[in-house]
Amino acid sequence: MTTLDIERIKEDTKRLREAKEREDKERGYCILPRNTYAPKVSDQFALEVYRRYWDEIKKFMAEYATLLLTAKGIRALGEDAKLTEWLEILSVAKFCRDKHLRLHFSIIAQVFIPTVISGQHHPETNYATLAQLIAKVFSGYPPSIQYDSNDNYDGDFDVYYATKREEVLEWKQRYCIEN
Numbered sequence: 115m116t117t118l119d120i121e122r123i124k125e126d127t128k129r130l131r132e133a134k135e136r137e138d139k140e141r142g143y144c145i146l147p148r149n150t151y152a153p154k155v156s157d158q159f160a161l162e163v164y165r166r167y168w169d170e171i172k173k174f175m176a177e178y179a180t181l182l183l184t185a186k187g188i189r190a191l192g193e194d195a196k197l198t199e200w201l202e203i204l205s206v207a208k209f210c211r212d213k214h215l216r217l218h219f220s221i222i223a224q225v226f227i228p229t230v231i232s233g234q235h236h237p238e239t240n241y242a243t244l245a246q247l248i249a250k251v252f253s254g255y256p257p258s259i260q261y262d263s264n265d266n267y268d269g270d271f272d273v274y275y276a277t278k279r280e281e282v283l284e285w286k287q288r289y290c291i292e293n
Contacts, residue, residue, distance in 0.1 A: 156267035160210035190233025
């Protein structure tokens with residue numbers, strides 16, 4: 115193989131890759147580039163979210179778990195301003211580095227709150243399993259930050275939240291991420 119052959123092969127490969135990407139876009143596929151890392155959120159901010167909202171969310175979810183067991187079925191409670199607020203703030207805070215906080219915020223934002231709002235759940239999950247999972251998530255020890263990452267969080271909760279919320283929304287829109 116000569117240098118000309120190698121150059122021709124590189125050009126053909128590039129042309130074919132671009133043609134494939136065009137076809138994928140026409141089909142509606144969302145192609146994720148290699149660098150699709152989610153924006154990082156400060157662990158200090160996530161801990162602040164925990165301190166501000168956890169007791170209220172815990173009380174609400176305990177009442178919902180009681181409702182599940184009393185009604186013997188999963189019930190939708192519909193949209194509520196408080197649920198929407200929790201969903202939005204947890205959807206940002208779940209991008210922290212601390213594994214404990216990230217796991218708990220994710221399961222609440224992606225499983226519990228959508229189930230409360232819509233009543234839709236995983237087909238293999240019944241009301242008793244959901245109530246047991248709620249109890250397990252909310253009965254753990256309070257978190258302690260593992261990394262203590264500040265990530266430019268200066269203590270101004272509202273400004274930092276607004277900035278990170280925009281970053282997360284932009285990231286989701288750019289990479290076609292729904293949750």
